[in-house]
Amino acid sequence: MGTELLVSLKCNPSGQQALHTYLVLECAYVLRFVERTERGGRKKPWSLRQYAVYHRFKPGQNGCSTWFLVGASQRMSTHLDQYTRSVDDIKAVNPFELHTIFLDTVIASWRPYLVYITQLVFKLSSKATGVCITAEDDGENFVTITVEDHQQLKQIEDDVTDLILCLDSTSDTLTTFAEMYERFRHDSEEARPVHALDAVAVALAEKAKEIRYTKRKAEALQSKVQNTRTLISSLLERQSGHNINHQIGALHKGNNIMHTIAEKNSRDSSSMRVLTIITMIYLPCTIVSNFYSTQFVHQIEGDGTSTKMGYTQDAWVFFAISVPLTVVTFLVWYSWIHMADMRNLVAAQLSTKKKAESPV
Numbered sequence: 131m132g133t134e135l136l137v138s139l140k141c142n143p144s145g146q147q148a149l150h151t152y153l154v155l156e157c158a159y160v161l162r163f164v165e166r167t168e169r170g171g172r173k174k175p176w177s178l179r180q181y182a183v184y185h186r187f188k189p190g191q192n193g194c195s196t197w198f199l200v201g202a203s204q205r206m207s208t209h210l211d212q213y214t215r216s217v218d219d220i221k222a223v224n225p226f227e228l229h230t231i232f233l234d235t236v237i238a239s240w241r242p243y244l245v246y247i248t249q250l251v252f253k254l255s256s257k258a259t260g261v262c263i264t265a266e267d268d269g270e271n272f273v274t275i276t277v278e279d280h281q282q283l284k285q286i287e288d289d290v291t292d293l294i295l296c297l298d299s300t301s302d303t304l305t306t307f308a309e310m311y312e313r314f315r316h317d318s319e320e321a322r323p324v325h326a327l328d329a330v331a332v333a334l335a336e337k338a339k340e341i342r343y344t345k346r347k348a349e350a351l352q353s354k355v356q357n358t359r360t361l362i363s364s365l366l367e368r369q370s371g372h373n374i375n376h377q378i379g380a381l382h383k384g385n386n387i388m389h390t391i392a393e394k395n396s397r398d399s400s401s402m403r404v405l406t407i408i409t410m411i412y413l414p415c416t417i418v419s420n421f422y423s424t425q426f427v428h429q430i431e432g433d434g435t436s437t438k439m440g441y442t443q444d445a446w447v448f449f450a451i452s453v454p455l456t457v458v459t460f461l462v463w464y465s466w467i468h469m470a471d472m473r474n475l476v477a478a479q480l481s482t483k484k485k486a487e488s489p490v
Contacts, residue, residue: 155187155225155314159303161232162296163239165203176243178292179203183232187225195225206235226311230333233304237340240293244344247286247293248351254279255358258365275365283359290352297345304341308334424448 162180181201188194199206209231217223258275311330426445430438465472 158182158184161236161300163203163236164243165239176246181206185225206232209235224330226307226314226330229307230330230337233300233337236300237337237344240297240344244293244347247289250286251351251355251358254283255354258358258361275362277366280359280362280366283355283362287352287355287359290348290355294345294348294352297341297348301338301341304334304338308338
């Protein structure tokens with residue numbers, strides 16, 4: 131992200147009085163700035179841009195000033211057009227004025243971008259300080275934090291780091307221009323008015339102060355972003371722990387309910403076993419009493435007051451019907467219970483048969 135400033139200064143080496151005569155100024159550097167994308171539906175409306183500047187200046191009556199701007203922004207083009215319209219002869223003006231304008235335009239682009247990032251950080255910081263660690267389904271929790279907030283802060287921290295690097299590189303470029311201008315002013319103080327040259331020096335000094343101030347604001351913002359990200363990380367961990375405890379409590383409550391249901395089923399099962407045992411005890415008696423209450427059994431009066439039991443010739447019909455019906459009932463019950471297993475077995479046999487019949 132560094133900005134390299136390549137400078138070539140050529141002085142006249144002939145003669146003691148002309149030892150510091152300024153002949154040629156030649157420099158090339160890259161400036162980085164931010165610009166609004168003006169594209170809807172984007173989470174990040176700002177984009178980092180850069181452009182290259184080449185300048186070769188030769189003073190004198192036959193002097194010339196050559197400029198190359200590669201990738202200049204619309205704002206830069208506007209400022210350049212305004213400057214060229216305001217001067218009569220661009221070769222006769224101070225060559226450092228345009229460099230100062232370029233640096234001022236770049237530095238000015240960072241101010242609204244820094245305000246935009248500060249608003250985002252303030253919003254996330256307010257959100258983090260106003261959150262309440264409760265259950266996710268709590269209706270009173272109007273403010274919530276998510277992993278996306280943490281990721282957004284990480285992206286903001288990276289953007290602020292890029293901003294600081296760009297400010298450092300711009301500051302290095304500005305410092306180099308200030309040193310170059312001191313040499314240029316020393317060589318040209320006899321040929322140019324002092325107040326015109328000092329205006330550029332004052333402008334360069336002001337821009338250096340502005341860069342330092344903007345960098346301090348960016349560093350303070352970076353510290354706030356890091357603290358907010360740490361706070362959100364801690365809150366997310368506590369929120370996760372609270373949710374886990376809430377789920378464990380709900381699971382424990384569910385286990386208690388299941389334990390209660392299991393105990394109730396166990397009691398019901400015990401009751402059913404008791405009823406089954408009672409039924410098994412009384413069932414033979416019931417069968418015998420029902421059989422002897424039918425017309426297949428009758429009493430035969432003997433001599434005196436004694437009576438005897440007698441059976442009709444078709445008493446065997448009772449057993450001939452009851453026994454097969456019991457067997458059929460048992461088979462129907464068994465088939466109903468094992469119907470799914472029987473279907474799976476038939477399907478497996480059919481599949482095996484098809485595989486055996488299919489050619490290899």
